[in-house]
Amino acid sequence: MKKLRICMVTTFYPPYHAGGCGIHVYQLSNLLAQEGHRVEVIHCIDSFYIKQKEKRGGEFPHHKNVLVHSVKSGLGKLSPATNYLFGYPLFTAGKLRKILNRGFDVIHYHNISLLGGPYVLNLGNGIKLFTLHTYWLFCPTHYLWKFKREVCRKKQCLVCQLSYGLPPQLWRYTNLRDKMLVKADSLIVPSQFMRGKQMEEGIKVRTDCISYFVFTHKVSNSDHWEKKLGKYKPFFLFVARIEPYKGAQVAVRAFRRKKGKSRLLIVGSGSSVDSVRVLAGSDPRIVFLGHVLRDELSWLYKNAMALVVPSVWPEMGNQAVLDAMSYGTPLIAAENGCLTELVGENGAGILYRSEAELVAAWDAMEDANLRSKYSAKARAAYEEHYTPQKFLEKYYQLVEQFL
Numbered sequence: 001m002k003k004l005r006i007c008m009v010t011t012f013y014p015p016y017h018a019g020g021c022g023i024h025v026y027q028l029s030n031l032l033a034q035e036g037h038r039v040e041v042i043h044c045i046d047s048f049y050i051k052q053k054e055k056r057g058g059e060f061p062h063h064k065n066v067l068v069h070s071v072k073s074g075l076g077k078l079s080p081a082t083n084y085l086f087g088y089p090l091f092t093a094g095k096l097r098k099i100l101n102r103g104f105d106v107i108h109y110h111n112i113s114l115l116g117g118p119y120v121l122n123l124g125n126g127i128k129l130f131t132l133h134t135y136w137l138f139c140p141t142h143y144l145w146k147f148k149r150e151v152c153r154k155k156q157c158l159v160c161q162l163s164y165g166l167p168p169q170l171w172r173y174t175n176l177r178d179k180m181l182v183k184a185d186s187l188i189v190p191s192q193f194m195r196g197k198q199m200e201e202g203i204k205v206r207t208d209c210i211s212y213f214v215f216t217h218k219v220s221n222s223d224h225w226e227k228k229l230g231k232y233k234p235f236f237l238f239v240a241r242i243e244p245y246k247g248a249q250v251a252v253r254a255f256r257r258k259k260g261k262s263r264l265l266i267v268g269s270g271s272s273v274d275s276v277r278v279l280a281g282s283d284p285r286i287v288f289l290g291h292v293l294r295d296e297l298s299w300l301y302k303n304a305m306a307l308v309v310p311s312v313w314p315e316m317g318n319q320a321v322l323d324a325m326s327y328g329t330p331l332i333a334a335e336n337g338c339l340t341e342l343v344g345e346n347g348a349g350i351l352y353r354s355e356a357e358l359v360a361a362w363d364a365m366e367d368a369n370l371r372s373k374y375s376a377k378a379r380a381a382y383e384e385h386y387t388p389q390k391f392l393e394k395y396y397q398l399v400e401q402f403l
Contacts, residue, residue: 001396002403004037007100009120010110011080013043013068015055019241020319021111021133024212026060031388033063040067042099044092047080047114058293069099071115080114087171089116093123100124106399109184111136117171118180127402130181131188135316137177138201140169145245145313181205185402190317191338197316208398212319213391216326216382217298225299232287235263236332236362237304239297239320240311242270247310247334252279252286254310254355258362261285264308265300267292301327306349306365306374309333310358318342325382330374332361346381349374 008029012022022043029039048055062068073079073091082090089096096116100107100123109130112120121130134142139152140161146152147163158168171177181187187207189195195207219225236255240246248266255264256279263285266276273288280286292300301307307324309315314337321331321342331349333339343349350361365371384390 001035001400004105004399005103006032006037006039006106006108007102007104007124007126008039008041008108008110009100009112009115010041010043011047011113011115012051012111013041014060015058016043016045016048016052016070017056018048018051020212024131024133024319025110027213027215027388028391029066030063031392033065035392036065038065038067039063040069040099040102040104042069042071042096042115044071044080044115046071046073046076047083050077050080050114056291071095083114083117085167085170087117087169087176088119092116093119096120097123105403113142118177121180121183127399128184129186129188129398130184131190132194132198133190133317135197137181137198137203140166140172143245143313148244151313186398188398191341193314193338193341194316197314208394210391210394210398211385212317212322213386213388214319214322214326214382215388217294219298219302220295222299225296229296229299229303232263232265233303234261234305234366235265235287235303236365237265237267237300237307237324237329238310239267239300239307239323240309242266242268242273242276244272245311245313246270247312248272248276249279250310250312250334250355250358251308252276254358255286255362256281256283257355258359260363260366262305262362262366263287265289265304267297267300297323298327301329304329305371306330306332306362308358308362309339309343311336311339313337315339322382322386325378325386328375328379328382330365330371330378332358332365342381346377346385347374348378348381 008025010025014026033039079091104126106127107124113136135144136142144152188210190212238251242248266288269291311334331343333343335351335353344351352358352361
């Protein structure tokens with residue numbers, strides 16, 4: 001692969017990020033830079049402060065080949081609010097156009113929802129790739145989570161948006177989405193499940209499946225984390241935003257039915273923390289750790305009996321699952337969305353359909369021989385499908401088709 005000039009276009013980017021999408025863009029940008037490519041990143045600070053009050057802690061160093069453009073309109077939240085409504089970067093189009101007209105070989109779009117909406121796909125020239133990290137193309141709330149309480153099976157988008165306290169997005173009542181999507185050479189999705197959802201929604205542009213990747217992080221200061229966290233062994237681990245669709249409430253409810261001394265450690269923050277704490281009651285086996293930094297999280301993954309993924313919504317891609325696999329940590333996951341691919345098809349753990357089956361899965365995973373079997377398959381699946389090198393192979397194959 002010849003050395004390329006690549007621009008990543010994303011709403012959220014570390015430390016101005018809330019979830020895994022921003023981390024993926026950060027890791028991909030630096031991975032490509034290490035390969036010798038010149039990478040520039042455009043992200044929107046105004047949009048971040050609509051979602052969060054403070055930027056994330058931790059360090060996010062960049063390779064020397066990465067240049068980051070942090071776009072600010074000078075109008076604060078007004079700019080992303082108009083982007084949301086009209087699907088057009090009303091106050092930042094000039095800034096975006098100036099950067100994107102620098103002659104990139106590849107422009108790779110990610111979450112553009114608040115950065116400028118669908119119209120951003122029209123800016124700049126070059127090979128245009130568009131990775132879908134959520135259901136945003138056909139769900140205004142991104143997650144197919146209807147009325148904040150259930151999986152969407154019958155569309156009532158206007159009423160649903162109002163239940164979230166959001167005004168209707170005017171651009172969704174035009175042909176702007178489909179008109180802009182043809183500007184992309186390929187839509188990239190992280191799972192075959194997501195490819196199927198795109199087809200169901202009548203999105204007919206080219207779609208390619210390239211799974212997410214994660215790095216295996218070595219645990220530094222292992223003795224320190226052993227002293228701090230070793231008292232919780234043996235433990236199961238939950239790592240996700242604490243929102244209803246991620247299912248922390250399911251894990252806690254089921255764990256309270258489980259017998260034995262194993263613990264459930266919950267990593268993450270979100271709008272449902274208080275209600276999930278109430279569900280946990282005074283059970284000393286359920287421990288809330290909040291947001292933790294990478295080194296501590298690595299220790300938790302490496303030492304967990306299993307990662308539990310009790311998602312209620314149809315997951316389209318899950319980096320926490322891949323993180324666990326990279327350490328050979330088995331999975332216990334709800335049988336929905338892409339989890340059937342990641343966990344079931346790889347034989348990397350146990351899928352469940354009810355809270356009773358979840359309790360049984362926890363009990364089963366305490367058998368050392370069974371856990372060892374799942375652990376080996378989890379690590380093998382990571383090596384075969386989810387390493388940075390495997391991602392690059394597929395990414396380069398895709399790009400080369402358009403050079």
